Amino acid sequence: MVFHGHLRGGEPVSPLDSVLVVGTGLIGTSVALALREHDVEVRLADLDPGSVRLASELGAGLPWSPGEGGPAFDLAVIAVPPQYVAAELLSLQRQGVARHYTDVASVKALPLAEAGRLGCDLASFVAGHPLAGRERSGPAAARADLFLGRPWAYCPAPETSPAAVETLLGLIKLCGAEAVRVAAEEHDRAVAVVSHAPHVTAAAVAARLAEAPETALGLAGQGVRDVTRIAAGDPALWTGILSGNALPVAKVLEAVAADIAAAAAALRRTAGADVPDAGAEAGMPWVTALLERGVTGTERIPGKHGGPASVYxxxxxxxxxxxxxxxxxxxxxxxxxxxxxxxxxxxxxxxxxxxxxxxxxxxxxxxxxxxxxxxxxxxx
Amino acid sequence: MVFHGHLRGGEPVSPLDSVLVVGTGLIGTSVALALREHDVEVRLADLDPGSVRLASELGAGLPWSPGEGGPAFDLAVIAVPPQYVAAELLSLQRQGVARHYTDVASVKALPLAEAGRLGCDLASFVAGHPLAGRERSGPAAARADLFLGRPWAYCPAPETSPAAVETLLGLIKLCGAEAVRVAAEEHDRAVAVVSHAPHVTAAAVAARLAEAPETALGLAGQGVRDVTRIAAGDPALWTGILSGNALPVAKVLEAVAADIAAAAAALRRTAGADVPDAGAEAGMPWVTALLERGVTGTERIPGKHGGPASVYxxxxxxxxxxxxxxxxxxxxxxxxxxxxxxxxxxxxxxxxxxxxxxxxxxxxxxxxxxxxxxxxxxxx
The missing domain is CATH 3.30.70.260 (ACT domain)
Known part of the structure; x- marks a missing residue:
């Protein structure tokens, strides 16, 4: 045990002696590695025994099996795709595996609602989401420092006990992240805008490269590389994330698609071509205004060290x-x-x-x- | 004069003693700086006298005025926005300013057609486009090395003389770029895919950030930063570029908008919400397939040193x-x-x-x- 008592101006946090990590992908293994650096006892579980073995060999902790028994962990971190969080929580709680539970899924409202529906104990559970990731996935891509200085959103339900929140805050501190309290619905709307919809949009641009002639690729510069970089991410993982945050993402994508379609109509009209959708009235000034809104948007992204966008x-x-x-x-x-x-x-x-x-x-x-x-x- | 005779395995190039650069923005001034490093005589002109003065102070060459007279330049580089290229070419040719002419605009077919319509001499003109740029614009952002190793597309018309092509190849070599011969229409379709449509798409994503609550911006990670980086570019400059390549860009944007709208419809259906457009039938497997097409697209982007995407x-x-x-x-x-x-x-x-x-x-x-x-x- 390394993390007791008071940190950061007297904010009390629970001791964190032992943690169970369920799901040894990129995020779960990175959490485990960060905890191991603080000598917390970490045990690992995953449907894929090979993944647990690899994470364990990387120093993330020892394997754990559901039937083991023994004293309850201080915290179980459920690091599985969003669609499996609630069922996993129910299963772990029925076994009485840990005093408190959290998850790390990129969506929050749906798993939380599902957990309530399944009859999970919401007093011992706090939904969480570290805002960190990479294009690469799996335990081999894990890093103990993945969460350093990153926001870690947490969304207590009305039923959540203060002790469960304190335990999660202890985990977040050990990972070096910044705890951000936010309601589950607000979280989901936020990540739809800053992560999920941009991912789909990047994929739609990259899809054009898949069908473009070689000449076009030969003229590719840094711009299109940056726009499409995240589109290299794992489609299966992202399908789960998008399904779990479907409506907020759909709304953002509809606005993006409408702007792009309107720009296309304006450009067709500029080219003197027929515009099938007679309702569209936008011309080049509208395109300029879209570009200006884009500039305004880029200026709102915070800069290094979490402060306002700074000018180096x-x-x-x-x-x-x-x-x-x-x-x-x-x-x-x-x-x-x-x-x-x-x-x-x-x-x-x-x-x-x-x-x-x-x-x-x-x-x-x-x-x-x-x-x-x-x-x-x-x-x- | 520094650049005579034969380079690169006996390919003959014309001597390049003196060059006039019309338009001292980022690209024009960068061309001028690259030429000055090879001691080519460079003269500068721009509608904005302040811009010429700044470029000149940066060492890009001496100012030039239309009424000056004197011997003809070897080459005039027209570095003005695409919509002004043809008129500028006509004006310079009427004055007999140079032996050969080229431009650097991001679109090629429209300026070329306009030059023909205006009665420009197409024998002495070769359309060109260096694939290099920055988010910043103006002479202060110019760099002599901006074109080093970058593709420089050139699009000879049927009327273009071999001597004019040779002169342009000399310029491209002095700038350290790689000459890529391509038909004007093929060029425009290519840059629509790898530059112009991605720019509009990035702006549409960034426009969502302009209207998003502060909470959302606080959860922004590296992904959305990369996707929206180019959206910080100058809206006026990009309006000109998009107008000049309107139809090819519109076609790419229509495909991007259709994919994004279909993804949005699939997500709405997943969320159990009504989908107004009854024609759309796509579900989550379709979204997964879009993400997979995106992965394929990113894999086609060439890597460092112009070779195939390499794995470091x-x-x-x-x-x-x-x-x-x-x-x-x-x-x-x-x-x-x-x-x-x-x-x-x-x-x-x-x-x-x-x-x-x-x-x-x-x-x-x-x-x-x-x-x-x-x-x-x-x-x-």
Whole structure:
């Protein structure tokens, strides 16, 4: 046991000695790894014995079987797809496996309603959702630091006991995440906008690439790579998430589809082509207004460190594609006392050269540029 | 004059002594800066005298005025929005400003047709389009290396003279880009898929963020940031681009909107809600199939260095937010002889910690991990 008493200005949290993780995918195994770093006793279960074995070999804890008996865990973390959360909760509660229960599913209202319907004990359960993920899935992609500084939403039901909430807050702290209390319905509407609908939209753009001629792919730049990156995610996993948050996602997608269809109609009219839908009246000014709404939307996304979107100065440097280039570059920044807030390598297809874009505090940009130039770096 | 005779296996190119750049925005100024690095004489013109002055101060060349007279330039680069290309070409040709002409607009068929209609001399003109850009615009964002290794499409008309093509190939080589010959209509259909339609789609997703409650923005992760990044681009500039490629973009957007609307209908049906459009029959299996088409699409995007999408091994390292952290990290990689192919900092909002994701050749991953661990780095 490593986590007792009071943290963060006297907020009381429950001790967390032993945790059962049910579902050793990316999220479950990452939770387990984070807890193991704090020497919490972690046991692992999954329908797939191979997945448990791999997670266990990665240091996430020891396997557990339903029939084992023994003292109850402090907390059971149900890390299964959203559609299986309620049934799993019921099964674990009937066995009296743990004092408190939580889940990590990307949707909250439906599993919660289902748990009530199945007759689960809602006093010992707090629905939760760490806002963290990767395109890769499975225990091999897990990382103990996956939740560091990320929001971790939790949605107590009216029946939920304060002790269950405190236990979950203890877990969230051990994972290094930021607890965000939010009602289940509000959570689901929020993630529909910032995660689920963007995923479907990215897939719809990427689907065009699947059918495009080779010439088109040859002209692909960074923009379409960024827009479609998340579309590489696991279709089965995402089908479960989307099913579980179907109506909120549908509403956002309808608005997205309507805007895109209206833009298409406006462009057809601009091209002098027939527009079948006679009701559409939008022209190019409407398209401009859509683009302007888009700019406004991007400006609302919070920046690094959870604060408001901050403006770093970006310094461009030409780097070669050899070992040590970036080491030398960062050494110069270090000697100049400049902290690199972010770095992005822009690839230059076909050439052993690239541009590194270094983000720094605006007041540090000149210092960095001067230092890099003094060391022979080429800054365009 | 720096660029004569034969390059790349005997392909003959014209000498390029003097170039006029009309339009000193991001692309025009970047072309000028690239040419200046090769000591080509560059003169600059723009409707906005302030823009010319700034480009000139940045070292892009000396200002030029229409009435100046003097010997003809080898090449005039028309770097104005697509809707003004043909009129500008006509005006410059009437003055006999240059031997050859090209443009850099993101659309090709419409300006070319307009140039024909206006009676421009198509023998001395080759339409061109460097596939490079940034969210930022204007001469201050220009970079001499903007085109390094990027595709530069060119679309000779039947009337275009071989000498005009050779002159443009000389320009493309001096800018370090890869010349890609493609018919104007094929070009426009390609960029509709890989650039123009994704831009509108990103704007439609970002528009939802503009109207979303603060809670939703607080749950935003890296996915929605990537999907909406290009939506921060200049609406006026993009309105011009979209108008000029209206029909091809409309067709792609119609397919994207139809897929998204069908996904929305399937999700509504899943939620047990009424679906107004009785014709739609798609259910969750259809949504899964859309996600699968999306995965296929992302897999077709070429990777670094212009080759097929390559698979690097990704090594995760925990780094602090202090000057020198990355310098030390890259120094270790350098000493281990490992080339970092890409680096991505994953921010951890609210904490002075982050995860650096280093992409390396798969066979170098173990070496790097061993070296980093030996130096005390934490690899989850």
């Amino acid at each position: 100065a970006n310094v461009q440097v030409i780097v070669g594609d050899r070992p040590g280039e970036l080491a030398r570059l960062f050494q110069v920044a270090k000697e100049a006392g400049v902290n690199i807030e972010d770095v992005r390598l822009e690839h230059t297809p076909g050439l052993p050269l690239g541009a590194a874009e270094l983000s720094v505090q605006p007041q540090a940009a000149d210092t960095l540029i001067g230092a890099l130039r003094a060391h022979g770096w080429h800054i365009p | 091994a990704n090594v995760q390292v925990i780094v602090g937010d202090r000057p020198g952290e990355l310098a030390r990290l890259f120094q270790v990689a350098k000493e281990a002889g490992v080339n970092i192919e890409d680096v991505r900092l994953e921010h951890t909002p609210g904490l002075p910690l982050g995860a650096a994701e280093l992409s390396v050749q798969p066979q170098a991953a173990d070496t790097l991990i061993g070296a980093l661990r030996a130096h005390g780095w934490h690899i989850p």
